[in-house]
Amino acid sequence: QNATNIFNGMWVFYLPLALIGFNPVWIGVAYALSLVYQFFIHTTLVGKLPGWVEMVFNTPSHHRVHHGRNPGYIDRNCGGMLIIRDRLFGTFIAEDEQAPPEYGIMRPVHSNNLLILWTHEYLDLFRAMARPGNLLARLKHLWKPPEWNRDTK
Secondary structure: OOOOHHHHOHHHHOHHHHHOOOOHHHHHHHHHHHHHHHHHHOOOOOOOOOHHHHHHEOOHHHHHHHOEOOHHHOOOOOOOOEOHHHHHHOOOOOOOOOOOOOEOOOOOOOOOOHHHHHHHHHHHHHHHHHOOOOHHHHHHHHOOOOOOOOOOO
């Protein structure tokens, strides 16, 4: 849920709701409630919540891990409101209070330009995919982890 959603295709996830007959107003309400929840999980003021909440919902503690660039935190805790999928598919990891998340990205962007900050990852992705190689090798950039590099020999 960011400024580039109209370009990155995230709106496609809401399209089936409209196609099966949900009122667009209620789709908008669901999107707005999701945004409110995302605001809540991005706080550093909330520690661990009761155990049953931590088991089912994505909490601020879980989401801090998601934003960490520590090696053990990369590509973890991707759920929006629920953490169940991460628990089922092995992408969940609890926040280690002895090793708090170091926030950031793998390759820092040296700019304060908002358009560059919004689009730099897309540009890097397209540049990497444009390098020589077969189609499958190029497409792997879409799902491989951030530290992955393709051999272009």
